[in-house]
Amino acid sequence: MAEHDDTVVHEADGIQELDNQLPRWWLLLFYITIVIAILYMGFFHVLGLGKGQHARYAAEVARAEARLADRRARETEEIDYSTPNFETAVLDRGKEIFNANCASCHHATGRGFIGPNLTDAYWIHGATFDDTMHVIAEGVLEKGMAAWKNQLSPDQRYAVASYIYSLRGSNPDSPRAPEGEFVQGSDSPEWR
Ligand code: HEC
Known part of the structure; x- marks a missing residue:
């Protein structure tokens, strides 16, 4: 006391x-x-021992940047976007994206509604997989088809493109009338 x-x-x-x-x-x-x-x-x-706030912050930023660079490298390395991928995981993902974003205009079956039929052999913007990837990314703004490159990642666009490619030749009921150019054989998922 x-x-x-x-x-x-x-x-x-x-x-x-x-x-x-x-x-x-x-x-x-x-x-x-x-x-x-x-x-x-x-x-x-x-003595300058120990890490101060600045050094710890710099180390954290460096770690995050290394992780980001690593992920970017993997993203561009692993996936070849030039041909469709019909693995179940990709198609399931593509179907989900299609139903959420595209079915309102192309119908869930791909038979077309406001937008063209995606299952037949007639194409306005080209029949190849590259054409499909391109029109999804860039859209056809004056016709009401959005450019999806800002809403969907390359991975997602690849999945949905693969999915609609897999619908080719599925002959859905009441298809929308053909539009565009006829491309022999392009109503098959096997066509390249
Ligand atoms: C608001 C309606 C709308 C939505 C939503 C929409 N599209 Fe379209 N899409 C169109 C229209 C309209 C065209 C035809 C453009 C033209 O006439 O040049 C089209 C064209 C296309 C084409 C080219 C077809 C051809 O014959 O060359 C593809 C492929 C396509 N859309 C895929 C998609 C995908 C995938 C999605 C979802 C990510 C999607 N669209 C969402 C309206 C839509």
């Missing part, structure tokens, strides 16, 4: 300031903070 000393050291307008000693535990904590401050300053600022 701190000792009480009622010595009045100062008085102003009837308010008395007494000379009490600070409790020992408080003083002890106070001295500890001084010691820690000196150690901290020596460690981080004088």
